[in-house]
Amino acid sequence: QVQLVQSGAEVKQPGASVKVSCKTSGYTFPSYGISWVRQAPGQGLEWMGWISAYNGKTNYAREVQGRLSLATEPSTSTAYMELRSLISDDTAIYYCARDSPYNGLDVWGQGTTVTVSS
Amino acid sequence: EIVMTQSPATLSMSPGERATLSCRASQSVSSTLAWYQQKPGQAPRLLIYDASTRATGIPARFSGSGSGTEFTLTISSLQSEDFAVYYCQQYNNWPQTFGQGTKVEIK
Numbered sequence: 001q002v003q004l005v006q007s008g009a010e011v012k013q014p015g016a017s018v019k020v021s022c023k024t025s026g027y028t029f030p031s032y033g034i035s036w037v038r039q040a041p042g043q044g045l046e047w048m049g050w051i052s053a054y055n056g057k058t059n060y061a062r063e064v065q066g067r068l069s070l071a072t073e074p075s076t077s078t079a080y081m082e083l084r085s086l087i088s089d090d091t092a093i094y095y096c097a098r099d100s101p102y103n104g105l106d107v108w109g110q111g112t113t114v115t116v117s118s
Numbered sequence: 119e120i121v122m123t124q125s126p127a128t129l130s131m132s133p134g135e136r137a138t139l140s141c142r143a144s145q146s147v148s149s150t151l152a153w154y155q156q157k158p159g160q161a162p163r164l165l166i167y168d169a170s171t172r173a174t175g176i177p178a179r180f181s182g183s184g185s186g187t188e189f190t191l192t193i194s195s196l197q198s199e200d201f202a203v204y205y206c207q208q209y210n211n212w213p214q215t216f217g218q219g220t221k222v223e224i225k
Binding site: 035037044045046047050059060061062095097099101102103104105106107108109110111 | 119150152154156161162163164167168171173174205207209212213214215216217218219
């Protein structure tokens with residue numbers, strides 16, 4: 001079955017960077033994109049960005065443009081999200097999700113908690 | 119950026135009742151709209167895509183309708199497991215955007 005398994009929780013200081021991995025299985029990796037969505041404590045869902053697993057093309061939300069980098073490693077069917085210059089407002093659960101162009105975000109990872117605190 | 123507005127913020131319902139959730143887009147998104155359900159401590163789950171197509175394994179009591187700027191998610195008869203937060207999302211334009219969510223709570 002299709003699975004997206006994310007890396008474990010992170011605690012970072014303000015100004016640092018965090019890198020979260022999303023290992024996929026059960027489908028043809030290049031056939032779908034990966035979107036990253038975050039959820040601050042007690043808040044709603046915020047779409048952050050998307051990467052094509054076919055050609056590496058990306059789209060980013062304005063709020064994180066310049067601080068966010070998305071990448072894929074086709075040999076291991078893994079996607080990566082790196083967020084730099086962390087601030088306290090970046091404290092959230094970060095999700096990766098398989099992104100089909102016409103079917104929405106149909107499979108989600110379990111989420112990775114990132115805490116930014118001094 | 120397309121702004122998605124959901125109403126109401128909270129819906130207090132009893133099991134067995136019919137629930138109607140609304141989602142409005144600030145400009146047309148055609149039918150490229152999805153609905154997600156999220157329970158506490160869990161990742162969101164896709165319910166509906168393309169405004170009205172149920173995702174795999176989603177019960178028939180969930181239905182979606184609408185196009186353009188006005189969309190509705192209907193739960194025909196609420197079950198205990200349906201009390202959760204529901205989000206709409208447009209994927210017609212970059213950036214993709216979510217509504218702020220509607221919480222369906224037990225009355």
